[in-house]
Amino acid sequence: MSSLTSNYHAFKLLAFASAILIAVITACSSEPPTPTPTTQREPTTYSGEESFQNRCAVCHGQQADGTATGPPLVNRLYEIGHHPNFSFHNAVNNGVIAHHWNFGNMPPIPNVDSAEIDAIICHVRDLQRAQSIQAGQPC
Numbered sequence: 001m002s003s004l005t006s007n008y009h010a011f012k013l014l015a016f017a018s019a020i021l022i023a024v025i026t027a028c029s030s031e032p033p034t035p036t037p038t039t040q041r042e043p044t045t046y047s048g049e050e051s052f053q054n055r056c057a058v059c060h061g062q063q064a065d066g067t068a069t070g071p072p073l074v075n076r077l078y079e080i081g082h083h084p085n086f087s088f089h090n091a092v093n094n095g096v097i098a099h100h101w102n103f104g105n106m107p108p109i110p111n112v113d114s115a116e117i118d119a120i121i122c123h124v125r126d127l128q129r130a131q132s133i134q135a136g137q138p139c
């Protein structure tokens with residue numbers, strides 16, 4: 001067998017191997033893409049009571065009944081008709097200039113997202129309702 005012929009055979013073998021390789025790669029790449037894990041966050045569920053204790057009770061009292069540094073939120077003044085839910089969002093996000101009491105201003109409370117404020121409101125409204133203060137429908 002001349003070296004020319006054996007080179008030819010080697011070439012054919014290489015071509016055959018390449019063809020298989022290409023076929024395998026093509027088959028693999030044509031598989032349906034594996035689903036990528038979703039980056040969307042699950043809606044967070046807060047415990048309004050826990051959040052209230054952590055973020056508000058230091059001034060407003062554990063039962064929202066007031067302390068030396070903040071007024072009771074369980075008070076007719078804060079019934080839903082007079083202080084609707086948006087006034088809670090506003091108080092938390094922007095703080096409150098003292099206008100009803102002599103406790104001084106309420107500072108904005110940082111890092112409380114809207115869903116957490118909603119949960120806190122549900123909790124405060126429950127406490128109000130238990131004292132027959134107008135508090136709207138339970139959440």
Ligand code: HEC
Pocket residue numbers: 052055056057058059060069070071083087088091092096097098099100101102103104105106107109112120
């Ligand atoms: C550092 C003390 C402090 C903390 C902490 C605090 N508050 Fe207050 N908050 C006050 C004071 C003082 C007032 C009363 C201002 C006034 O005289 O009207 C007030 C008033 C309010 C009002 C009435 C707003 C209005 O329009 O009159 C709401 C609602 C309220 N707070 C909700 C909250 C919630 C919810 C939290 C927790 C996320 C919270 N506060 C945390 C001190 C505080």
